Amino acid sequence: SQELEQSPQSLIVQEGKNLTINCTSSKTLYGLYWYKQKYGEGLIFLMMLQKGGEEKSHEKITAKLDEKKQQSSLHITASQPSHAGIYLCGADRGGYQKVTFGTGTKLQVIP
Amino acid sequence: DSGVTQTPKHLITATGQRVTLRCSPRSGDLSVYWYQQSLDQGLQFLIHYYNGEERAKGNILERFSAQQFPDLHSELNLSSLELGDSALYFCASSADPAGNTIYFGEGSWLTVV
Numbered sequence: 001s002q003e004l005e006q007s008p009q010s011l012i013v014q015e016g017k018n019l020t021i022n023c024t025s026s027k028t029l030y031g032l033y034w035y036k037q038k039y040g041e042g043l044i045f046l047m048m049l050q051k052g053g054e055e056k057s058h059e060k061i062t063a064k065l066d067e068k069k070q071q072s073s074l075h076i077t078a079s080q081p082s083h084a085g086i087y088l089c090g091a092d093r094g095g096y097q098k099v100t101f102g103t104g105t106k107l108q109v110i111p
Numbered sequence: 112d113s114g115v116t117q118t119p120k121h122l123i124t125a126t127g128q129r130v131t132l133r134c135s136p137r138s139g140d141l142s143v144y145w146y147q148q149s150l151d152q153g154l155q156f157l158i159h160y161y162n163g164e165e166r167a168k169g170n171i172l173e174r175f176s177a178q179q180f181p182d183l184h185s186e187l188n189l190s191s192l193e194l195g196d197s198a199l200y201f202c203a204s205s206a207d208p209a210g211n212t213i214y215f216g217e218g219s220w221l222t223v224v
Binding site: 035044045100101 | 113214
């Protein structure tokens with residue numbers, strides 16, 4: 001089983017709708033990264049959350065970290081076709097073991 | 112453009128062969144990470160180098176090896192290739208060993224036939 005479970009695995013939304021992607025860890029979270037992979041391109045760093053309860057925003061994307069639940073959520077407001085891609089969460093396991101990743105959530109935004 | 116350069120972008124090779132993937136980190140970044148992304152296993156951490164020294168190993172097979180050179184570029188060597196090694200191999204770099212901000216290259220697509 002995966003250390004990091006993302007849900008949903010795939011998502012199709014209409015342009016303008018809000019959506020949430022969840023990332024749940026089976027181990028203690030020291031920090032959590034969110035990345036976006038555009039089809040055929042590399043991974044784009046979105047944001048890193050380090051403290052329980054921390055919330056960060058970048059343009060229309062907001063991510064929160066619930067340390068107690070070992071969970072993070074990524075919320076996109078008023079989705080646009082440019083938001084389409086695969087969203088990956090990555091957990092910082094501390095030390096130099098670095099990051100383990102979830103399997104990703106594939107997002108499609110229909111105009 | 113993340114500043115991390117990977118070559119080649121695409122590679123097709125036969126089983127049993129050996130290939131070398133190359134990564135040039137962002138200017139000034141001392142940390143280099145290698146990841147393998149396959150369809151069924153998501154993104155798997157392989158190995159981390161910092162300033163020429165190996166810092167951490169993940170799920171890297173014995174048939175695979177890596178190194179970071181004095182000019183900080185890194186190479187991932189894959190030998191005795193099997194069909195299951197077909198994947199997208201990402202390199203990432205960071206300025207610090209803790210990797211608080213990691214920048215990924217576009218990946219090298221390896222297809223083993």
